[in-house]
Amino acid sequence: MADPTERSFSGPSEQIMRATYRALREHGYADLTVQRIADEYGKSTAAIHYHYDTKEELLAAFLDYLLEQFVASIREVETTDPEERLTVLLDTLLVEPEDNLDLLIAILEMRSQAPYKEAFRTRFEQNDEYIRYMLKAVINHGIDEGVFDDVDADHVARALMTIVDGARTRAVVLDETTALETARRTATEYADAMLR
Amino acid sequence: MADPTERSFSGPSEQIMRATYRALREHGYADLTVQRIADEYGKSTAAIHYHYDTKEELLAAFLDYLLEQFVASIREVETTDPEERLTVLLDTLLVEPEDNLDLLIAILEMRSQAPYKEAFRTRFEQNDEYIRYMLKAVINHGIDEGVFDDVDADHVARALMTIVDGARTRAVVLDETTALETARRTATEYADAMLR
Numbered sequence: 001m002a003d004p005t006e007r008s009f010s011g012p013s014e015q016i017m018r019a020t021y022r023a024l025r026e027h028g029y030a031d032l033t034v035q036r037i038a039d040e041y042g043k044s045t046a047a048i049h050y051h052y053d054t055k056e057e058l059l060a061a062f063l064d065y066l067l068e069q070f071v072a073s074i075r076e077v078e079t080t081d082p083e084e085r086l087t088v089l090l091d092t093l094l095v096e097p098e099d100n101l102d103l104l105i106a107i108l109e110m111r112s113q114a115p116y117k118e119a120f121r122t123r124f125e126q127n128d129e130y131i132r133y134m135l136k137a138v139i140n141h142g143i144d145e146g147v148f149d150d151v152d153a154d155h156v157a158r159a160l161m162t163i164v165d166g167a168r169t170r171a172v173v174l175d176e177t178t179a180l181e182t183a184r185r186t187a188t189e190y191a192d193a194m195l196r
Numbered sequence: 197m198a199d200p201t202e203r204s205f206s207g208p209s210e211q212i213m214r215a216t217y218r219a220l221r222e223h224g225y226a227d228l229t230v231q232r233i234a235d236e237y238g239k240s241t242a243a244i245h246y247h248y249d250t251k252e253e254l255l256a257a258f259l260d261y262l263l264e265q266f267v268a269s270i271r272e273v274e275t276t277d278p279e280e281r282l283t284v285l286l287d288t289l290l291v292e293p294e295d296n297l298d299l300l301i302a303i304l305e306m307r308s309q310a311p312y313k314e315a316f317r318t319r320f321e322q323n324d325e326y327i328r329y330m331l332k333a334v335i336n337h338g339i340d341e342g343v344f345d346d347v348d349a350d351h352v353a354r355a356l357m358t359i360v361d362g363a364r365t366r367a368v369v370l371d372e373t374t375a376l377e378t379a380r381r382t383a384t385e386y387a388d389a390m391l392r
Binding site for chain 2: 028030105108109111112113114115116121124125128155158159161162163164165166167168169170172173174175179182183185186189190192193194
């Protein structure tokens with residue numbers, strides 16, 4: 001599995017990713033054009049196509065960028081205590097700022113296209129695998145230290161990601177930001193029941 | 197809340213719904229046309245427009261139809277034992293036949309359009325509300341009979357639907373039919389932890 005932090009966005013790439021983020025939140029996925037991203041970037045579409053041949057390639061890179069952002073935010077966490085690290089992971093996955101709903105909407109549109117767009121599906125699979133890897137690592141660490149029960153860490157990680165993905169879908173489809181709070185509570189209840 | 201079984205599909209309506217089901221599974225949502233539904237129906241597009249003005253109206257009716265099918269399948273269950281009824285509900289929500297993935301794909305596309313299409317969002321909200329109502333009823337029944345702990349039935353129902361929606365999203369995005377099995381196991385683990 002490739003380490004997502006080996007992909008790096010800096011300089012123009014990072015500026016294009018930030019422009020994509022703003023354009024996606026404003027226009028959604030269906031109405032997104034390279035022109036609209038260029039408008040946010042403040043340069044021509046040619047300046048974008050210099051880095052990314054197609055819109056699909058750019059959006060696939062954007063999914064890499066989102067994972068990189070997530071990993072970076074987790075890296076900043078200094079605690080090595082398994083219980084605290086699990087809490088931080090779940091908080092980061094589920095306690096989204098309310099003004100992030102626009103991004104969740106655009107991402108659900110991209111997720112629904114995964115069966116048709118290989119580049120999207122590959123990214124969603126890689127991102128899921130990487131986050132499950134982080135969850136499994138902290139669960140196994142807790143088992144080794146004797147603070148968690150000896151559970152099937154792979155299953156518990158998949159279960160927690162099911163709760164996370166359910167919350168994100170429900171937040172968009174039902175227009176409920178409380179879906180994330182419900183899922184955060186559910187994730188704690190589930191983890192407590194399984195790990196202790 | 198309207199009882200979804202009061203909406204009824206019979207005669208031509210039911211035949212159009214069955215045709216829509218086949219067309220959606222074959223072509224997906226983005227490539228669905230009234231012509232393609234008419235082809236499955238074996239009649240002209242005019243015969244469909246006699247019943248439904250627009251494709252969106254037809255698809256909104258299709259979401260009603262799916263709920264009706266679900267409710268009908270639950271009605272057939274004769275047991276009144278709360279534990280057995282909860283098992284049947286979760287089985288029906290999560291143990292989909294494998295060849296149903298095409299329908300899940302089309303529905304996730306429709307779900308991702310809920311923020312843009314009022315008729316879809318209304319249906320998804322109603323369907324979710326009805327299924328949560330059924331889950332709450334069985335949980336409260338179990339509490340009354342003393343077989344379940346005195347939990348917050350509304351929260352547990354929302355938590356279970358979060359697991360269900362997560363599984364459906366993951367089955368489509370990650371092309372994993374095992375997502376439904378993982379979620380079925382997770383739902384049992386969660387219900388056992390909360391209710392007993």
